[in-house]
Amino acid sequence: MGRNSVRGEGTRGRVPHARESGWDDEPYGADGTTGADERAVAGEAGAEGASPRATRRRGGGPAGSGGTGPAAAGGRAAARRQAKKSGKRKALRWSAITLSLLILGTAGAGYLYYEHLNGNIRGGARAGGNSGVEKAKPNALGDTPLNILLIGSDSRADEKNIALGGGRNDKNRRPLADVQMLLHISADRENASIISIPRDTVVPIPECRDENATYPATTNRPINESLQRGGPGCTLTTWESLTGVYIDHWMMIDFAGVVAMADEVGGVPVCVKTGVHDRSTRTVKGGSGLKLAEGTHEIKGEQALQWLRTRHAFGSDQNRAKAQHMYMNGMMKQLQKQNAWSDTGRLMGLADTATKALIVSDEIKSVSALFDLSMQLKNVKIDRLTTATVPTMKYPPRPEEWLQLVPESADKMWTMLRDDVALDKNGDKPGAKPKPKPAGPVKPKAKPEAPDS
Structure with a gap:
């Protein structure tokens, strides 16, 4: 809310005199x-x-009488x-x-x-190019789905990110979009889905532009490079061109932002079936440094960043995406558990950390817009939040490094998003009639008799 949104400002009535x-x-x-x-x-x-x-x-x-x-x-x-x-x-x-x-x-x-x-709050243009995709038409109640592109940047532009992500030589390199998730919230705000595309998946990237240059379209580069070709707006335009789904906003976070948010939430629960240690080996160089024993853990700080960046220990980009989805689910559970939408003190702490950690598209570059956006998620139950990764296969020209989408599977997923079809099985089926309640008291079912011996 700004100055002009204060109720009654500019129309203040007469202030009653105190004696009244x-x-x-x-x-x-x-x-x-x-x-x-x-x-x-x-x-x-x-x-x-x-x-x-x-x-x-x-x-x-009388006056002057002394009053005795x-x-x-x-x-x-x-x-x-x-x-x-x-x-x-x-x-x-x-x-x-x-x-x-x-x-x-x-x-x-x-x-x-x-x-x-x-x-x-820092911001930027919603789109980096022209996808030709239009916003979905409202339903009978006038509501439309809400789509938000979540981007994790590998920027090393400041010392905090270098300390967390290494690669001082990359300080001046334009960042890559290492994490990309589309958050789809249904028009009725009762279910949501998070769809990931692995960072090394080759997709068509349309022509994009930023304040400095125009970048020609390409068909043979991985999707994480879209961030280098016009910023987060270009990543959004790439997703729109690929899916045919109109994306309302984007939100981007870097290494330091992930650590700050994980600390503010107080830890995010994750679970591993076997011990994890992501480190350099003779055959595989690099690694995030994540080390966890088997079981459930609440991760925060640098460990949260290691979890999100770990790929080798989880075996593939697909499993890395699953780990990222687990983290997102865990954070949602924590926020709902902490009553983050109704506890004023909690909300203020989260707001301060989030506004420093995030870069967002210009149309939500205000506290009131971000708060309204967060309220869209408030009523989505965890069992109605579905996470999925688009199926991929090896990219033939560079099979050891890059991936490509499985066309039939990807097209089916995009169609469901465009038609606002829930990906979970916990809601009512479209057109289903409510089950009639029994008129009288429900009789308990007879217990089955024990078989004859």
Whole structure:
């Protein structure tokens, strides 16, 4: 929300005068007393020059009489009562002033924090080229699916990323999109799917452009190079051209961002059936350094990054994608477990970390837009979140390095996404009628008799 979105701003009605609310708001005197206080003091002292009418009303004697009779005593008692009432009003007034300052201070701090978060967010153009794909038409309720492309960059542009990812020689190299997942949220927001394409899969990359250059189309390069050919907008355009699915937004994170988010969540649960140690060997160089014993672990920090980058220990890019999907599922479970969408303190911490960690497409480059986007996921149950990797096979020209899609399988998956067909089996089947409830009490089923011996 910006300044103009504050309710009632610019249309503020008349502020009621304080006296209308039942308490005194007389201005302060030079000594800090109010007009009412001064009147009470004057009455108690028998102020010289008071009018006879005022004197009679206070029960005192004539002006200048010294106020020694019963009437004067009554006047002093009345004055004390008046001063006591005035003191209560004064305390109430100070409380109201303090409360007002607290409200204003909190609102100011909230606004400054909001602006701080907005200042964290970096963005870029949604598309890097023209795919010709149009947004899906709304359903009968006016809703459309939501598609978000999630990109993991291998950038070594700063020291944090170099420390985590190695490769100082790659500091000036344009980053590759090592992780690419399409998050599809159904139009009814009841189910979602995450589809991956392995990074070394050769696909057609359309013509793309950024602020510096235009990159010609190519048909013989792996999909992770799309990030080098026009930035994340080009990766989005490549996915749209390949799938025929309109993609609303992209979000990109680098090594340091993954570590920061994993730490903020407090650890993400993952599970391995056998021990894992991804290290260099004589036959296979490299490795992320991940070392885990058999069982379930909550990973965070650099270990989370190692998990997402591990390929050799999992055997293939397909299994690497499965590991990444497990991580995504685990993070969703953690966020729902922590009530991240309703716990204000939790949300503020996540917001600060996420806005620093992510780069997003320009149309969601604000706190309010990102919050609205996160709310689209709030009601998707974990058992309605499906993860899948597009089937691939070896790419004949370079079978040891690159892959290519299995056309029939990929086309079937793209069609399901375009038609907003749920990939899970936990929802109602299209057109299915609700099962009628029994009219009377349900009788327990008879237990089967034991077979004759």
